[in-house]
Amino acid sequence: DAGVTQSPTHLIKTRGQQVTLRCSPKSGHDTVSWYQQALGQGPQFIFQYYEEEERQRGNFPDRFSGHQFPNYSSELNVNALLLGDSALYLCASSRGVNYGYTFGSGTRLTVV
Amino acid sequence: GEDVEQSLFLSVREGDSSVINCTYTDSSSTYLYWYKQEPGAGLQLLTYIFSNMDMKQDQRLTVLLNKKDKHLSLRIADTQTGDSAIYFCAEEGTNAGKSTFGDGTTLTVKP
Numbered sequence: 001d002a003g004v005t006q007s008p009t010h011l012i013k014t015r016g017q018q019v020t021l022r023c024s025p026k027s028g029h030d031t032v033s034w035y036q037q038a039l040g041q042g043p044q045f046i047f048q049y050y051e052e053e054e055r056q057r058g059n060f061p062d063r064f065s066g067h068q069f070p071n072y073s074s075e076l077n078v079n080a081l082l083l084g085d086s087a088l089y090l091c092a093s094s095r096g097v098n099y100g101y102t103f104g105s106g107t108r109l110t111v112v
Numbered sequence: 113g114e115d116v117e118q119s120l121f122l123s124v125r126e127g128d129s130s131v132i133n134c135t136y137t138d139s140s141s142t143y144l145y146w147y148k149q150e151p152g153a154g155l156q157l158l159t160y161i162f163s164n165m166d167m168k169q170d171q172r173l174t175v176l177l178n179k180k181d182k183h184l185s186l187r188i189a190d191t192q193t194g195d196s197a198i199y200f201c202a203e204e205g206t207n208a209g210k211s212t213f214g215d216g217t218t219l220t221v222k223p
Contacts, residue, residue, distance in 0.1 A: 042213030103154035
């Protein structure tokens with residue numbers, strides 16, 4: 001049983017560009033959350049998707065947007081990249097919104 | 113807003129017990145979690161405790177919750193070198209689905 005799958009694993013972008021990260025949730029899970037983890041810090045909640053809608057949002061600017069598809073997979077889009085967007089982006093899935101989450105291995109984004 | 117704090121480092125000898133501590137500020141926390149992160153990997157959920165419990169045991173792991181002091185601890189019995197990792201405490205309150213994480217405690221297990 002595959003867990004949470006994220007692609008790509010690593011990405012290098014130039015400041016000002018746009019990026020799309022992808023996530024396939026664990027089988028049987030319908031809720032996807034995205035987190036940003038800067039080096040040496042804990043993950044910071046970006047937003048959560050359920051039934052193809054954004055349920056909750058953390059303290060991130062509108063440059064961060066997302067989408068959830070009917071098959072529960074999800075995308076995270078970041079526009080106008082800044083150097084400070086360099087981080088590990090983690091996707092987590094769950095069945096419903098409680099009881100802990102299954103995390104993917106993340107996408108390491110480097111903005112130069 | 114919500115805040116979660118952990119000590120940054122802990123070093124123990126193989127076979128000893130490890131105790132990782134965490135404090136949080138959200139008095140409405142419903143679930144409290146412990147995650148493990150190994151180098152280059154995502155987060156692995158180790159265990160969680162519901163706020164109306166004060167203790168939970170799962171094999172070598174024991175979680176203690178003092179809700180009055182907003183203090184959570186994770187005890188790992190018979191710590192092994194494979195337990196070396198970063199351990200994150202996280203809480204989830206009224207905003208179900210939004211977890212607030214601490215910055216992690218790096219556990220080093222020496223042979």
